[in-house]
Amino acid sequence: MIPASAIVPYDPRTSRRSLFEALLAARRKHGGKIPALVDADERVLNYDTLVTGALALGRALKRGTRDGECVGVMLPTGAAATVAIFAVSAYGRVPTMINFTSGAANILSALKTAQVTQIITAHRFINLAKLEELERTLGKAVTLVYLEEVREGLTLLDKAVAAAGSLMPALVASRPDPDSLAVVLFTSGTEGAPKGVALSHVNILANIGQILAHIGFVPEDVMFNALPVFHCFGLTGGTFLPLFAGFKVVSHPTPLQPKEILKRIKAHGATILISTDTFIGQYARAADEDDLRSVRLLVCGAERVREETRAFVRKKCGIQILEGYGVTEASPVIAINQPDANHSGTVGRMVTQVEAKLEPVEGIPGAGRLKVRGPNVMLGYILPDAPGVIAPPPEGWHDTGDVASLDDEGFLAIRGRLKRFAKIGGETVSLAVVENIAAALWPDHAHAAVTAPDPRKGEQIVLVTDASEAARPSLLAWAQHHGVSELAVPRRVMIVASIPLLATGKTDYVAVQKMATETAAEN
Numbered sequence: 001m002i003p004a005s006a007i008v009p010y011d012p013r014t015s016r017r018s019l020f021e022a023l024l025a026a027r028r029k030h031g032g033k034i035p036a037l038v039d040a041d042e043r044v045l046n047y048d049t050l051v052t053g054a055l056a057l058g059r060a061l062k063r064g065t066r067d068g069e070c071v072g073v074m075l076p077t078g079a080a081a082t083v084a085i086f087a088v089s090a091y092g093r094v095p096t097m098i099n100f101t102s103g104a105a106n107i108l109s110a111l112k113t114a115q116v117t118q119i120i121t122a123h124r125f126i127n128l129a130k131l132e133e134l135e136r137t138l139g140k141a142v143t144l145v146y147l148e149e150v151r152e153g154l155t156l157l158d159k160a161v162a163a164a165g166s167l168m169p170a171l172v173a174s175r176p177d178p179d180s181l182a183v184v185l186f187t188s189g190t191e192g193a194p195k196g197v198a199l200s201h202v203n204i205l206a207n208i209g210q211i212l213a214h215i216g217f218v219p220e221d222v223m224f225n226a227l228p229v230f231h232c233f234g235l236t237g238g239t240f241l242p243l244f245a246g247f248k249v250v251s252h253p254t255p256l257q258p259k260e261i262l263k264r265i266k267a268h269g270a271t272i273l274i275s276t277d278t279f280i281g282q283y284a285r286a287a288d289e290d291d292l293r294s295v296r297l298l299v300c301g302a303e304r305v306r307e308e309t310r311a312f313v314r315k316k317c318g319i320q321i322l323e324g325y326g327v328t329e330a331s332p333v334i335a336i337n338q339p340d341a342n343h344s345g346t347v348g349r350m351v352t353q354v355e356a357k358l359e360p361v362e363g364i365p366g367a368g369r370l371k372v373r374g375p376n377v378m379l380g381y382i383l384p385d386a387p388g389v390i391a392p393p394p395e396g397w398h399d400t401g402d403v404a405s406l407d408d409e410g411f412l413a414i415r416g417r418l419k420r421f422a423k424i425g426g427e428t429v430s431l432a433v434v435e436n437i438a439a440a441l442w443p444d445h446a447h448a449a450v451t452a453p454d455p456r457k458g459e460q461i462v463l464v465t466d467a468s469e470a471a472r473p474s475l476l477a478w479a480q481h482h483g484v485s486e487l488a489v490p491r492r493v494m495i496v497a498s499i500p501l502l503a504t505g506k507t508d509y510v511a512v513q514k515m516a517t518e519t520a521a522e523n
Contacts, residue, residue: 348412
């Protein structure tokens with residue numbers, strides 16, 4: 001049990017610095033020789049190594065760019081990405097995280113939106129990830145800067161400046177306004193061209209302070225993070241949080257290697273694991289009895305945690321999942337369950353300093369459209385039709401687009417995305433409920449519910465599933481037996497080999513919708 005003293009009261013003063021200054025502060029507090037990050041090849045970087053490496057690399061990378069310019073970072077989770085992010089930030093440039101799984105068209109759109117002219121990447125990564133075709137496409141639009149070549153080209157002056165800067169950072173590092181742009185991430189582009197999410201230094205550091213005031217960590221903790229740094233959960237929660245809080249993070253370049261991930265979690269005695277419902281389900285199924293024995297905090301976000309996943313992980317691994325909720329626009333954490341206050345079916349209480357309001361939604365009683373405001377809420381969007389321009393949220397309120405409810409104890413429950421509700425015969429039906437029915441019947445399979453036009457009822461629900469035995473009569477019988485409205489029973493069941501996923505493990509509903517639409521057209 002972690003003592004209550006591990007909780008760090010929220011102090012807004014700690015967010016009044018830049019990301020690089022926060023790294024320097026962590027080094028001063030915890031010690032330069034303290035191991036900070038373990039890479040996939042088991043290379044260990046301490047705080048001194050991170051700072052010196054960032055200053056040397058950043059000095060070389062800043063050539064050809066200007067102060068405040070967005071510089072693309074296209075690297076997997078690990079030491080190279082972490083050093084590159086701090087290298088760009090240390091000299092007043094803005095690391096702009098590139099989702100290399102989103103396809104060339106979305107990436108090119110994102111680059112144009114953020115006015116990126118250079119992308120930092122690595123030959124080794126391109127080769128291992130088999131991204132040569134993407135590399136050729138991007139190379140026609142921007143300059144690709146390869147870490148291997150930059151390292152080889154470091155001059156004695158670069159190294160000398162880095163060494164001096166490590167001792168006296170104020171001599172070389174920039175000191176940007178804490179309220180200025182620190183990082184740009186992108187929405188998935190599922191509703192059109194990707195939008196840039198502009199986060200300030202204060203936004204990110206405030207969110208880390210909010211998390212530390214919500215959940216207790218100790219210096220002996222070891223976090224394991226395999227989530228991508230182009231996703232805010234992997235960047236803030238899996239990279240910045242442990243580094244700034246002073247406990248070690250073991251990084252892994254992909255969440256898609258269950259056996260290797262389990263082996264490394266066990267070898268390092270990881271006490272904290274952040275993941276998603278999809279990935280933790282895979283890890284638990286692949287795990288031997290003691291592979292996850294060291295884990296004391298398992299925090300899942302980015303998608304809803306299914307009850308089947310929660311029960312399976314608890315039974316097989318003896319671990320309670322702490323479900324949380326966040327959005328990129330909130331840096332990202334808005335709410336998290338806590339070890340001593342873990343309510344299944346909710347995402348926990350909201351972190352400190354976050355205001356929330358629920359606006360009524362027709363046809364959905366007892367819940368509302370969730371809007372949030374706080375120090376962690378973004379500077380604004382950078383929209384494709386106004387490249388480089390930050391459009392702030394109205395009066396600081398961000399509309400999450402999620403339908404939620406709050407109980408008397410302050411626990412937040414997410415009912416689903418507003419766009420994930422269907423109108424059937426004039427009634428509002430949650431597509432999440434449809435997926436829950438399928439998950440209850442076939443818990444070892446993946447399911448996604450989408451809508452299609454219906455000439456009589458306006459819309460009909462289509463269940464896309466990889467359960468070969470799935471059939472509408474079974475769904476109807478379950479609904480009748482459990483008192484669920486028959487409107488939540490899909491009109492059509494479509495069986496596929498696999499459900500498309502995004503890199504974060506979320507269901508790719510755009511791809512699912514396309515599959516369902518194409519099949520309907522063929523019929």
